[in-house]
Amino acid sequence: MARSQGIDRRSFTTALAAGVATSLLPLRSARAQPAKLKVGVILPRSGTLGLTGQSCQKGADLAPGVIKELLGVDLELMNADFESNVDTARTRAERLIQDGAHVLVGPFDSGAAAAIAQVAEQRGVPLIINIAAAPQITEQGYRFVFRNFQTATEIVKNGLDLVGELFQATHTAPTTAVYMHVNDTFGQAMTKGITAILPQRTQLGFKILDDIGYDPAAKDLTVEVSRAKATKADFLLLVSRLNDAVLLRREMVKQRWNPMGIVSPGSPGMYEEQYFKSLGKLSEYSISNVPWYNPQAKLTKLVEKAFLKQNPNDKLVFHGLNVGFTFEAILVAADAFKRARSTDPKALAEAIRQTNITDKMTLGGPIKFNAKGQVEGIGSACVQNLNQLPTVVLPSAAATAKPVFPTPGYKKT
Amino acid sequence: MSRAALLLTGLLAVALVFPWLAGGYALSVGTLILYFAYTSQSWNVMMGFAGQLSLGHALYVGIGAYAAGALFYHFGIGPWAGLPLAVALAALAGVVIACLAFRFGVSGVYFALLTIAFAEFTRIGFDHVSWTGGPGGMFLKVEQRDSIDLVHLRGPPALYYYVMLALTAGALALCSRLLGSRAGYYWRAIRENEEAAQALGINVFRWKVLAMAISAGMTAISGVFFAFYNNSLFPEQVFNTGRSIEIVLGSVIGGVGTLFGPIFGAAVFTLLSEGATEALRAVGWEIPGSKGVVYGVVLLLVIVFLPQGIWPPLARRLGIR
Numbered sequence: 001m002a003r004s005q006g007i008d009r010r011s012f013t014t015a016l017a018a019g020v021a022t023s024l025l026p027l028r029s030a031r032a033q034p035a036k037l038k039v040g041v042i043l044p045r046s047g048t049l050g051l052t053g054q055s056c057q058k059g060a061d062l063a064p065g066v067i068k069e070l071l072g073v074d075l076e077l078m079n080a081d082f083e084s085n086v087d088t089a090r091t092r093a094e095r096l097i098q099d100g101a102h103v104l105v106g107p108f109d110s111g112a113a114a115a116i117a118q119v120a121e122q123r124g125v126p127l128i129i130n131i132a133a134a135p136q137i138t139e140q141g142y143r144f145v146f147r148n149f150q151t152a153t154e155i156v157k158n159g160l161d162l163v164g165e166l167f168q169a170t171h172t173a174p175t176t177a178v179y180m181h182v183n184d185t186f187g188q189a190m191t192k193g194i195t196a197i198l199p200q201r202t203q204l205g206f207k208i209l210d211d212i213g214y215d216p217a218a219k220d221l222t223v224e225v226s227r228a229k230a231t232k233a234d235f236l237l238l239v240s241r242l243n244d245a246v247l248l249r250r251e252m253v254k255q256r257w258n259p260m261g262i263v264s265p266g267s268p269g270m271y272e273e274q275y276f277k278s279l280g281k282l283s284e285y286s287i288s289n290v291p292w293y294n295p296q297a298k299l300t301k302l303v304e305k306a307f308l309k310q311n312p313n314d315k316l317v318f319h320g321l322n323v324g325f326t327f328e329a330i331l332v333a334a335d336a337f338k339r340a341r342s343t344d345p346k347a348l349a350e351a352i353r354q355t356n357i358t359d360k361m362t363l364g365g366p367i368k369f370n371a372k373g374q375v376e377g378i379g380s381a382c383v384q385n386l387n388q389l390p391t392v393v394l395p396s397a398a399a400t401a402k403p404v405f406p407t408p409g410y411k412k413t
Numbered sequence: 414m415s416r417a418a419l420l421l422t423g424l425l426a427v428a429l430v431f432p433w434l435a436g437g438y439a440l441s442v443g444t445l446i447l448y449f450a451y452t453s454q455s456w457n458v459m460m461g462f463a464g465q466l467s468l469g470h471a472l473y474v475g476i477g478a479y480a481a482g483a484l485f486y487h488f489g490i491g492p493w494a495g496l497p498l499a500v501a502l503a504a505l506a507g508v509v510i511a512c513l514a515f516r517f518g519v520s521g522v523y524f525a526l527l528t529i530a531f532a533e534f535t536r537i538g539f540d541h542v543s544w545t546g547g548p549g550g551m552f553l554k555v556e557q558r559d560s561i562d563l564v565h566l567r568g569p570p571a572l573y574y575y576v577m578l579a580l581t582a583g584a585l586a587l588c589s590r591l592l593g594s595r596a597g598y599y600w601r602a603i604r605e606n607e608e609a610a611q612a613l614g615i616n617v618f619r620w621k622v623l624a625m626a627i628s629a630g631m632t633a634i635s636g637v638f639f640a641f642y643n644n645s646l647f648p649e650q651v652f653n654t655g656r657s658i659e660i661v662l663g664s665v666i667g668g669v670g671t672l673f674g675p676i677f678g679a680a681v682f683t684l685l686s687e688g689a690t691e692a693l694r695a696v697g698w699e700i701p702g703s704k705g706v707v708y709g710v711v712l713l714l715v716i717v718f719l720p721q722g723i724w725p726p727l728a729r730r731l732g733i734r
Contacts, residue, residue, distance in 0.1 A: 087448075184649075
């Protein structure tokens with residue numbers, strides 16, 4: 001006689017236990033912290049913005065290690081190069097999202113940021129902008145776009161305010177300046193900002209005697225420097241790029257023009273490594289008022305250690321702005337992930353909105369996003385070239401040296 | 414049904430169902446291919462049909478983009494209403510350049526340099542026009558829309574894909590008609606031997622100016638699309654010489670003067686460059702700028718081995734006239 005095929009009590013109990021365990025498994029899994037956050041880092045690592053993109057990438061590369069140490073969060077970086085091309089930026093962002101990026105970080109360019117922001121918004125994936133200054137990006141009513149960087153207007157405002165602080169700190173009162181600037185897109189935008197903001201800063205107490213624009217690709221600035229020298233201005237207010245800054249400094253020496261100093265109210269060039277390499281001692285004392293990192297911050301020490309480990313022949317100070325803001329953008333993502341305990345884009349976006357990071361690397365107040373997704377109160381530093389290094393001289397809380405103004409004549413350098 | 418018609422129907426069918434099968438990334442690449450195919454087709458009217466080398470077609474993309482973009486930005490006028498103005502302005506710019514050049518016998522390399530010069534000084538000019546945002550750029554308002562709003566060209570990525578597909582198909586049809594028309598025959602006569610064409614009584618100046626106007630007007634439409642697809646316009650980005658070169662690439666690789674060449678060329682160079690990036694990523698090599706290298710290598714190979722472009726020999730093999 002065949003045995004009954006029915007279920008006995010023991011089998012039933014075993015099956016029930018297995019069933020309960022199985023039914024609970026997804027619940028447990030859903031509640032547990034997901035293993036890692038996938039961060040899509042989209043930067044222009046080739047093309048016209050290639051050098052800066054690669055510099056930003058250094059900040060991204062060191063982030064997983066430092067953040068693991070800080071927050072205990074595992075990150076997986078997914079890198080994409082958008083080749084300094086806005087059309088490519090869009091497709092690369094789509095690719096990263098399709099490959100499973102939970103959050104996007106980048107892109108060091110306002111045009112690309114605007115294009116990527118739309119992809120992020122359409123796909124519902126948070127985008128944390130590391131560097132891009134066009135104010136309009138966070139004025140579009142986006143729900144998934146966040147920026148931890150100064151807008152162009154803030155850069156000029158902070159830059160000019162630091163000029164005032166420089167005069168106060170050095171007990172000087174220059175009354176005249178000659179304004180020289182590159183005539184490209186960036187130079188024009190800065191000029192527009194300076195023209196609008198300078199009249200409001202009456203406390204600065206200097207007037208611009210002449211406004212001299214020049215081609216960023218100029219091979220000779222003899223005429224421009226002669227014209228600037230002829231104004232007999234107290235100091236040179238300069239908005240430059242790298243190559244023209246080198247050319248201009250050399251021409252100043254050639255023409256024996258020694259104003260009280262060269263001060264940039266917020267442009268690249270004079271704090272960059274190549275400026276020092278090209279000019280040697282002549283690079284000394286040039287001043288750039290730019291968004292910068294706080295060399296005294298605890299987090300900076302950690303980042304610097306990781307940076308030197310990954311780039312033993314390099315110095316953080318030459319990548320400070322790019323590394324600092326890229327690292328912080330990833331830090332924001334990791335911090336939100338830790339609090340949200342989820343990789344769900346909506347939960348991440350909500351957590352990013354609640355961000356309040358006080359222990360940060362860059363200057364200024366805590367990283368807190370306003371309703372538009374913009375961090376307010378990001379600080380700038382007065383960075384002066386001292387002993388062949390860009391050195392923070394103001395604000396005094398972050399300074400590692402005192403500002404030198406008026407600067408010694410070129411013969412003494 | 415001829416083989417060409419069969420191929421076209423097949424391609425159109427694939428293109429129509431593509432958004433349903435493709436992910437977000439593939440869709441954006443598809444849109445990019447169609448964009449390049451369209452702009453390249455527009456450029457082809459100038460160079461491929463009439464034999465006039467323009468290396469400054471970004472000028473018309475920019476004029477179209479800024480005309481429609483500014484109308485939307487300042488007055489809330491949608492892209493379709495802005496389109497005629499964009500086309501008219503670009504065509505007018507084309508006519509002015511053409512009149513200047515052709516009236517004074519500027520041709521060949523010198524004409525190409527003139528087109529670059531116009532694109533460049535327009536770029537510099539727009540840097541100083543605060544009404545369009547100057548160098549700081551013009552950002553079109555992006556409203557949160559999950560639904561399709563054709564009037565304001567707002568909606569999901571598939572909408573832009575289909576708009577670009579319609580434009581590409583339209584450009585193909587228009588170019589096909591043009592080639593078969595009197596203008597098409599005159600242009601080809603001018604392209605092959607301008608003096609001979611003139612000797613035969615063709616008003617060379619008039620027909621070259623017409624080619625320029627049509628080509629510029631067509632290119633401006635892609636500018637309108639660019640404005641509403643990217644929603645931000647910077648003179649440096651829109652009038653860039655690199656953009657002019659990208660416009661040329663599709664035709665040069667596919668086959669200058671052919672109808673399918675620009676479409677085929679745009680697909681080949683976009684897919685190859687994307688494919689190379691993906692292949693390198695798959696083997697764990699991250700090489701910044703690999704796309705530019707692929708562009709260069711493909712262009713070099715085509716110029717050396719297939720100077721007429723990829724499409725003409727392929728068409729012969731497929732038995733398509």
